[in-house]
Amino acid sequence: MTGVAAPLLDVRQLEVVYHDVATAVQGISIEVAPGSIVAMIGTNGAGKTTTLRAVSGFLPAEDVAVTDGVISFGGQSLRGLLPHQISRLGVVLVPEREKLFQTLTVAENLDFNLTRKRQPIRDAVFEYFPRLAERQKQIAGYLSGGEKQMLAIGMALVCEPRLLLVDELSLGLAPIVTSEIMTILQSINRNLGLAMLIVEQNAAAALRIASFGYVLENGRVVFKGEAEKLLMHQDMREFYLGDSKAGSYRNIRQYTRKRRWWG
Amino acid sequence: MELSVSILALGSTYALLAAGIVVIYKASRVVNFAHGELAIVGAYVFHSAGFLTGTSLTGLSLVATIAIAAAGSALFGILVYFALMRRLLGRPTFVAAMVTIGLAIILKAAIVVFFKSRSVGIPIGRQPLYNFAGGGRITWIELISILVCIATFAALAVFFQYTRLGRQFRGAAENPLLAAQRQVNINLILALAWSLAVFSAALAGVLFGSRSMLSPQSTIIGLSGLTAALVGGLDSLRGAAVGGLLVAAATYLTARLISPTLAETVPFLILLVVMSWRPWGLFGTVEELNRV
Amino acid sequence: MSSQSPYLLVSYAQTNRVLPEPYQRVVVAVIVAALLCLPAFSGDYFLHLMNLCSIAVIGAVGINLLTGYCGQLSLGQASFMAIGAFTTAILAQRYGLPFLVAIPASCCAGAAVGFVVGLPALRFRGIYLAITTLAMHYAIIYVLTNYQAVVGPSASAGITVPAPSLGGFALTSERGWFYALLIIAAPVVIFGINLARSYIGRAWVAIRDRDISAETSGINVPRYKLLAFTISAALAALAGSLGAYFTTVVTVEEYTLELAIVYLAMIIVGGMGSVTGSVLGAVFITLLPFAVERISEALPWQLGTTAFGIQEAAIGVAIIGFLLFEPDGLIEIYRRVATYFERWPFRYHEIKPGGAR
Numbered sequence: 001m002t003g004v005a006a007p008l009l010d011v012r013q014l015e016v017v018y019h020d021v022a023t024a025v026q027g028i029s030i031e032v033a034p035g036s037i038v039a040m041i042g043t044n045g046a047g048k049t050t051t052l053r054a055v056s057g058f059l060p061a062e063d064v065a066v067t068d069g070v071i072s073f074g075g076q077s078l079r080g081l082l083p084h085q086i087s088r089l090g091v092v093l094v095p096e097r098e099k100l101f102q103t104l105t106v107a108e109n110l111d112f113n114l115t116r117k118r119q120p121i122r123d124a125v126f127e128y129f130p131r132l133a134e135r136q137k138q139i140a141g142y143l144s145g146g147e148k149q150m151l152a153i154g155m156a157l158v159c160e161p162r163l164l165l166v167d168e169l170s171l172g173l174a175p176i177v178t179s180e181i182m183t184i185l186q187s188i189n190r191n192l193g194l195a196m197l198i199v200e201q202n203a204a205a206a207l208r209i210a211s212f213g214y215v216l217e218n219g220r221v222v223f224k225g226e227a228e229k230l231l232m233h234q235d236m237r238e239f240y241l242g243d244s245k246a247g248s249y250r251n252i253r254q255y256t257r258k259r260r261w262w263g
Numbered sequence: 264m265e266l267s268v269s270i271l272a273l274g275s276t277y278a279l280l281a282a283g284i285v286v287i288y289k290a291s292r293v294v295n296f297a298h299g300e301l302a303i304v305g306a307y308v309f310h311s312a313g314f315l316t317g318t319s320l321t322g323l324s325l326v327a328t329i330a331i332a333a334a335g336s337a338l339f340g341i342l343v344y345f346a347l348m349r350r351l352l353g354r355p356t357f358v359a360a361m362v363t364i365g366l367a368i369i370l371k372a373a374i375v376v377f378f379k380s381r382s383v384g385i386p387i388g389r390q391p392l393y394n395f396a397g398g399g400r401i402t403w404i405e406l407i408s409i410l411v412c413i414a415t416f417a418a419l420a421v422f423f424q425y426t427r428l429g430r431q432f433r434g435a436a437e438n439p440l441l442a443a444q445r446q447v448n449i450n451l452i453l454a455l456a457w458s459l460a461v462f463s464a465a466l467a468g469v470l471f472g473s474r475s476m477l478s479p480q481s482t483i484i485g486l487s488g489l490t491a492a493l494v495g496g497l498d499s500l501r502g503a504a505v506g507g508l509l510v511a512a513a514t515y516l517t518a519r520l521i522s523p524t525l526a527e528t529v530p531f532l533i534l535l536v537v538m539s540w541r542p543w544g545l546f547g548t549v550e551e552l553n554r555v
Numbered sequence: 556m557s558s559q560s561p562y563l564l565v566s567y568a569q570t571n572r573v574l575p576e577p578y579q580r581v582v583v584a585v586i587v588a589a590l591l592c593l594p595a596f597s598g599d600y601f602l603h604l605m606n607l608c609s610i611a612v613i614g615a616v617g618i619n620l621l622t623g624y625c626g627q628l629s630l631g632q633a634s635f636m637a638i639g640a641f642t643t644a645i646l647a648q649r650y651g652l653p654f655l656v657a658i659p660a661s662c663c664a665g666a667a668v669g670f671v672v673g674l675p676a677l678r679f680r681g682i683y684l685a686i687t688t689l690a691m692h693y694a695i696i697y698v699l700t701n702y703q704a705v706v707g708p709s710a711s712a713g714i715t716v717p718a719p720s721l722g723g724f725a726l727t728s729e730r731g732w733f734y735a736l737l738i739i740a741a742p743v744v745i746f747g748i749n750l751a752r753s754y755i756g757r758a759w760v761a762i763r764d765r766d767i768s769a770e771t772s773g774i775n776v777p778r779y780k781l782l783a784f785t786i787s788a789a790l791a792a793l794a795g796s797l798g799a800y801f802t803t804v805v806t807v808e809e810y811t812l813e814l815a816i817v818y819l820a821m822i823i824v825g826g827m828g829s830v831t832g833s834v835l836g837a838v839f840i841t842l843l844p845f846a847v848e849r850i851s852e853a854l855p856w857q858l859g860t861t862a863f864g865i866q867e868a869a870i871g872v873a874i875i876g877f878l879l880f881e882p883d884g885l886i887e888i889y890r891r892v893a894t895y896f897e898r899w900p901f902r903y904h905e906i907k908p909g910g911a912r
Contacts, residue, residue, distance in 0.1 A: 361823065504557075531689075
């Protein structure tokens with residue numbers, strides 16, 4: 001697995017049910033070793049975002065419930081805790097939508113949780129994201145998509161996280177911006193030793209900075225392994241990384257082409 | 264001159280009421296229909312507290328009365344939040360608004376029960392302070408009303424703009440889930456909002472009761488406060504101040520120049536005009552309309 | 556028992572039945588029989604209460620169609636009832652027209668006013684709509700107050716309405732009123748139920764749940780919103796008109812904002828979005844003050860004016876209590892019990908479509 005040391009985040013057999021009828025997550029087990037970047041990839045509806053939300057207590061409606069499983073962070077169970085309690089323990093989520101306060105300025109967003117102890121981290125945010133430094137007085141709602149994502153990550157950093165959960169940061173971003181932010185995340189991880197759990201649809205980008213990866217499908221983990229191995233794996237390449245072993249599409253469609261008597 | 268003083272004094276009462284409504288609306292998108300009742304209950308409690316500390320209401324007994332009423336109203340706001348409004352989180356906001364209507368009914372009945380529907384007045388500062396050249400005068404209480412209003416608005420503005428808690432308040436108002444994830448306890452924010460609102464309502468009620476007689480029917484000032492808040496914009500404190508002045512001016516001038524009975528309907532007429540012409544108020548954010 | 560499941564519906568007529576289960580038909584038959592025989596077993600006081608309930612039922616069905624089904628939060632109920640009452644009073648007292656003319660005319664007047672009040676609904680939703688209807692309520696009441704001051708014998712005495720009469724036979728007894736109101740209220744309830752089951756009702760529910768999606772689905776949202784306001788106001792005017800005949804005097808002071816809230820309380824307690832819920836809620840809220848009065852009289856200690864306060868507060872407590880603990884109203888309690896027995900021995904687990912809309 002990822003190491004002999006006890007994992008920082010240990011999710012076992014998690015089960016999340018929507019409206020008492022639809023099971024979004026069926027028995028997922030995920031581990032995040034301290035100081036490592038773990039990627040969760042999969043298509044839409046695989047249960048990635050739901051898992052992140054379950055871990056961070058960010059389940060908005062009372063109709064979504066964690067019905068089974070263990071969520072343990074540094075030995076402490078997170079189930080049943082309120083979002084602000086989980087956040088204070090050090091599990092900080094950068095959500096997919098609604099990731100910052102649009103009506104506040106950039107500076108106010110970053111100062112949202114500022115204490116004297118956190119001032120150095122807050123200043124460090126501008127080193128990681130120099131573009132934000134120029135826009136401190138600007139209303140956050142008017143930033144570009146990439147800048148918003150940077151600000152969201154910056155806000156999360158000011159909360160002194162021990163584990164950063166990033167939900168689909170590449171959504172709506174140009175590929176070059178995505179890779180820029182991913183690189184910055186990697187350097188944050190190296191400098192601060194901050195563990196991260198990244199949920200991504202852009203499997204290639206995520207696996208490039210992660211050390212370990214889980215592939216989710218229909219609410220289950222169908223594949224896991226070290227990131228380099230995932231990048232090399234044939235099935236992974238075909239299904240998620242856009243590389244097909246067949247030469248032309250005609251051969252791929254063998255699986256789905258309707259059988260006709262002439263071949 | 265006396266005219267403008269009276270308008271300013273009345274306007275400060277309405278502005279304080281509107282401020283309370285705006286604070287709750289900013290924090291939770293709930294329109295508090297019980298604000299007038301809260302104000303009058305606060306005034307009655309103040310009056311009764313005055314009896315407890317000695318009937319003179321000057322000096323030390325006045326300070327004690329103010330302390331009791333202030334603490335009591337703040338605590339009552341917290342109580343209202345935790346007992347009632349907290350359970351409505353996640354439900355559509357008009358449900359919460361209807362609960363406040365229910366609360367208004369209960370409070371009005373409580374006034375009748377506990378204070379026996381007497382008309383009472385709060386005898387503070389009725390003495391004239393200064394006589395103007397034109398023959399008008401300003402009383403202590405009118406000056407106090409205006410000063411208290413200005414002080415309250417200044418304090419609220421500073422709080423929201425420059426303090427960390429105020430920032431968290433504004434953030435939580437916009438996006439409660441994200442604020443919770445950023446280590447803000449939403450319950451505390453909302454309880455604080457309700458506490459501030461009930462406190463300012465009681466303040467407005469006391470100032471009102473010092474200038475006019477209190478009775479269970481006085482709760483109608485809640486409608487003027489709501490109108491003032493709507494005129495200014497339900498999510499704008501600046502608007503609350505301006506709205507309060509406008510409604511007070513319209514009401515007072517109508518009563519003086521046209522007829523007192525028409526003056527009772529002035530808030531509603533203003534409501535009609537505002538709703539038809541500019542429903543989000545003078546300073547409110549336009550998108551509020553589509554949020555509800 | 557045949558091998559076919561009773562829950563398997565095989566024809567369109569079957570799906571359209573109002574009372575699909577046999578036990579429901581029995582219950583309705585029993586209720587109808589009981590209502591018809593009621594006057595034989597009760598005194599005038601009880602019949603008077605029942606008559607008040609009948610009038611309230613008509614108004615409650617109206618506002619439930621508007622607020623419960625169509626989702627348009629309206630505080631104008633009292634003003635619509637006032638329009639109906641005043642139209643009746645004017646036509647009956649001033650022009651001596653019979654009730655067969657006055658009542659429909661009042662409904663038309665209510666419908667017209669409802670249409671006008673409904674126009675802002677095309678712009679606003681939720682609280683802003685409620686406040687707009689509130690403003691219009693006050694405008695209407697202001698006009699009627701001035702009218703009453705001018706026309707009535709004195710500013711607050713109101714207008715007296717003669718008892719409705721057909722031929723030489725005038726309706727004055729509680730028993731007579733009971734049957735008359737039953738003959739009017741029952742079709743109104745059936746009308747409401749059918750309206751809710753029709754394409755109009757479905758359009759309303761679509762508008763309530765998400766009007767943008769309703770519009771893109773091809774529903775003419777303005778038309779249905781105005782239709783809701785018109786029908787609701789017509790029913791409220793009908794209730795007001797009947798109330799005018801029943802109490803024989805019309806004063807504008809009884810049509811206060813509190814009355815509009817009382818009707819909202821009826822549908823909150825009974826169940827928003829359910830016509831049978833309106834009936835339950837109307838009966839509950841109408842009888843509530845009397846029940847509180849009886850209870851406080853029965854208590855061993857003297858309450859004095861506190862009793863009056865408790866009566867006033869009771870409706871606030873009912874509103875808050877139901878909104879907090881049983882937001883879908885009395886009808887939901889009935890549904891839970893009924894489905895428990897229907898599905899027994901299987902457990903019935905309700906799927907609720909999300910807490911927040």
